[in-house]
Amino acid sequence: MFAVIETGGKQARVQVGDVVGIERVAGDAGAPIVFDRVLLLGREGAVTVGSPTVAGASVRGSVVEQDREKKIFIRTYKRRENASRRSQGHRQHVTRVRIEAIEG
Numbered sequence: 710m711f712a713v714i715e716t717g718g719k720q721a722r723v724q725v726g727d728v729v730g731i732e733r734v735a736g737d738a739g740a741p742i743v744f745d746r747v748l749l750l751g752r753e754g755a756v757t758v759g760s761p762t763v764a765g766a767s768v769r770g771s772v773v774e775q776d777r778e779k780k781i782f783i784r785t786y787k788r789r790e791n792a793s794r795r796s797q798g799h800r801q802h803v804t805r806v807r808i809e810a811i812e813g
Contacts (some may be wrong), residue, residue: 712768712811713749720748728773733802736772742806744768748752750813757813766813773805 711724717732717793736742747766750757757763777800 710811711746711751712754712813714744714768716747717746723768723811725811727807727808729770729806729808730776730803731806732776732804733775734772734804736804738770738772738774741773742770742774743753744770750752750811762782763813766811767807768806769777769812770806770809776803776805777801778801778803 711722713720713722716734719732721729721731723729731799734742745762747763747768748761749757750763750766757766759766778797780800783797783799785793785795785797
């Protein structure tokens with residue numbers, strides 16, 4: 710069984726036992742978290758698609774850790790201008806969640 714959930718403006722395909730990185734959500738390690746915006750449920754041979762969400766479906770999980778993603782580098786360059794060559798780095802905050810149950 711799998712589900713497609715929406716959180717933080719992004720979608721993720723999850724199964725029981727997966728560890729998923731999502732946008733930062735408040736909570737310490739071990740805290741329970743419930744995703745009620747389930748867009749799609751897949752069972753053995755059957756798929757339920759919501760419009761926009763599947764009624765009565767939810768995904769339960771627990772917070773594994775609060776972390777930051779790998780650093781990405783942003784470089785800006787305009788030719789013929791020495792002052793417009795800039796570099797900047799960014800690390801996105803992320804919450805790792807272990808999926809425990811898919812209900813619905």
